[in-house]
Amino acid sequence: MTRSRSAAARLATGLALALAWLAGCGHGLSGTGPQGGPASPAVAGPRLQDPPELVSHDGLLRATVIVERRKVRVGDRRLWATTYNGMYMPPTLRVRPGDRIDLTMINRIDEDTNLHVHGLHVSPRSPSDDIFLAIKDNRSYHYVYRLPRNHPTGTYWYHSHADMMSAAQVAGGESGVIVVEGLRQYLPPSLRGITEHTIALKDFQVEGDAIKTHPLSIGAVTNRTVNGQENPVIGIRPGETQLWRLANIGANIYYKLHLPGHRFHVIAQDGHPVRRVWAADTLVIAAGARYDVLVRGGSPGTTRLETLAYDTGKAGNRFPRADLATLVTAGTPVRPAALPSAFAPNEDLSHATIAARKTVVFTENTAGTVFYINGRTYDPRRNDFTSVLGTVEEWTVRNDSDEEHSFHVHTNQFQLMSTNGRPHPPSRRWFDTVNVPARGSVVVRIAFQDFTGRTVLHCHILNHEDMGMMAVLDIVRPSGRSRGESRGK
Incomplete structure (x- = not known):
């Protein structure tokens, strides 16, 4: 409680x-922090414990993630949880731009599961970030992700994206942090x-x-x-x-x-x-x-x-x-260092040529038990949107419901241009997940780069996703359908 x-x-x-x-x-x-700095003090109560880390070496992170039910410490009690590697707070995956991640997922629970690397700019096709596949009980799957050398640096995360079960599995414990070094x-x-x-x-x-x-x-x-x-x-x-x-x-x-x-x-x-x-x-x-x-x-x-x-x-x-x-x-004072104002260069899509404009509408039934995108619930066999590699599109995401929704797109990040018609500051526009106000809207621009294949967009309130608020996006080559694209299973 x-x-x-x-x-x-x-x-x-x-x-x-x-x-x-x-x-x-x-x-x-007492002790040292992860970069040799000071650690938390020796005081009554639990000291913050940063998650253990799996770190890439020489451009490669090789890891195994085992999904299983275990009774583990969660907060100040022991509870049955759906764990990664036996932990409610599993290892952080720490990588660098240009790295390859070889990750074997072993499923030891009695339901299908899979893995999504949230926010990473990687291929949506197998064996990479294909969220349409299902790893059966007592089966394993070998994921391979290749990060571009110019991959943005910061904090991401990994979690289950199993059809109709993502909320339950993430709530049960299936989520951890990814850090792309370079900030x-x-x-x-x-x-x-x-x-x-x-x-x-x-x-x-x-x-x-x-x-x-x-x-x-x-x-x-x-x-x-x-x-x-x-x-x-x-x-x-x-x-x-x-x-x-x-x-x-x-x-x-x-x-x-x-x-x-x-x-x-x-x-x-x-x-x-x-x-x-x-x-x-x-x-x-x-x-x-x-x-x-x-x-x-x-x-x-x-x-x-x-x-x-x-x-x-x-x-x-x-x-x-x-x-x-x-x-x-507490402790020995430190002379405050000047905090930066200007920070990192990044691309601005304000003056990009817009190849297409799309509208994404969030709605729900009055009982709050069924959620829709453009009047339809999710069907992994159906393509709802098609976008062309090498182009920039402008999407209006309209929320026609009386509650906020958390809009997320896989594979490519986007620039938030405005919220309810109010321009977003150009110096901080890049997101992969953004809140859409109730009875409001956001306008975003997406540059489709590097990867083709079928992927999804959805509300990241996972109860809403599982109840229908997700749609399939097919990213194709200029000539038409992408080659070797992943297909719903």
């Missing part, structure tokens, strides 16, 4: 944490060695001694975790700057992140570096979305990384405020 505490109790807890740190640390911090090259030299933390946001509902997956109600009481931990402690020195990879890798819910007394300085969104760094007091992270941010330690003390109350509309859900983690600022 989501924890709630009075302001007095939160203050007392924060002071106790700070005193424990100051009493126990002497010189401020640090855009930081000033004084910040290239900073401590980095993964802040992977997953939530779980409980039924008996298991994570609940059937039926899954978006609005039910849920338990929010960071890296599979409930309210872990994150340590930072006064004046220190850290890189946080914020990733919403759960099935359905939204986050409205807030860190009182601090600002999030965004350097990448959905795995794509921004042209100019921008700062915010709060970040709404729709289902499936990610932000890479810089956070600077303030005065000594404690504060809470929290998600504020968020309402997705009268037909949607009202997510309550909840604590996610405790930030403890």
Whole structure:
């Protein structure tokens, strides 16, 4: 159940944490971070644990992911979960542009599953990011992904995309983080060695001694975790700057992140570096979305990384405020380094020649049990949209329902041009997942590059996807049908 505490109790807890740190640390911090920087302090309560990592070497990441039911620690209890490699928070896959990923998935659950590498610009055809295939129980599949040498750098994720079962499997635990290295090259030299933390946001509902997956109600009481931990402690020195990879890798819910007394300085969104760094007091992270941010330690003390109350509309859900983690600022102060303003170059499609314009309309029935794109529910055998390799298209995504939807396209990222007619800042337009307001619309531009084949677009509220809100996109060569395209199975 989501924890709630009075302001007095939160203050007392924060002071106790700070005193424990100051009493126990002497010189401020114990251990080292992933880049040799300081780790979280030795204080009462769980210290934030970054997920283990599988790292590419010499241009290759070779890995095995085993899907199985296990009773594992989730937050502060042991529950049956659908795990990757026996963990609710599985290994982070860390690669570089130009790398090849050889990944063998072994299915040991009694239902079909598969794998989607969310946001990666890789082929949608087998043996790469083909979400139409089904890996049967006690079978395996060997995926091969080749990242372009100019692949955007930032945070991505991997998860089940099994037809009609993605919400249940992701909610049960089938999701992890992917990092494409390279963001640090855009930081000033004084910040290239900073401590980095993964802040992977997953939530779980409980039924008996298991994570609940059937039926899954978006609005039910849920338990929010960071890296599979409930309210872990994150340590930072006064004046220190850290890189946080914020990733919403759960099935359905939204986050409205807030860190009182601090600002999030965004350097990448959905795995794509921004042209100019921008700062915010709060970040709404729709289902499936990610932000890479810089956070600077303030005065000594404690504060809470929290998600504020968020309402997705009268037909949607009202997510309550909840604590996610405790930030403890203590130890030897660090001279604050200047934060960057200009950041990374990126392509601007504002003046691109538009080859075609499409309209994508989200609707749902009054009961909220069937969801549609352009009046039709998902059918993997049917092509709903066709786009031509080497062209740029402009899509209007219109939401004719009374709740927000999280729009996602596979294979190619897109530029967000406007929301409800209001232009989006050109310096931070690249996304692969964007929130569409209730009774509103967004306009995006997509450059179809490098890959042909059948793929999908959908709402990334996975309950909605599983209930019909997904469509097939066929990317073809200029001459017509793509060669060797993947087909629905």
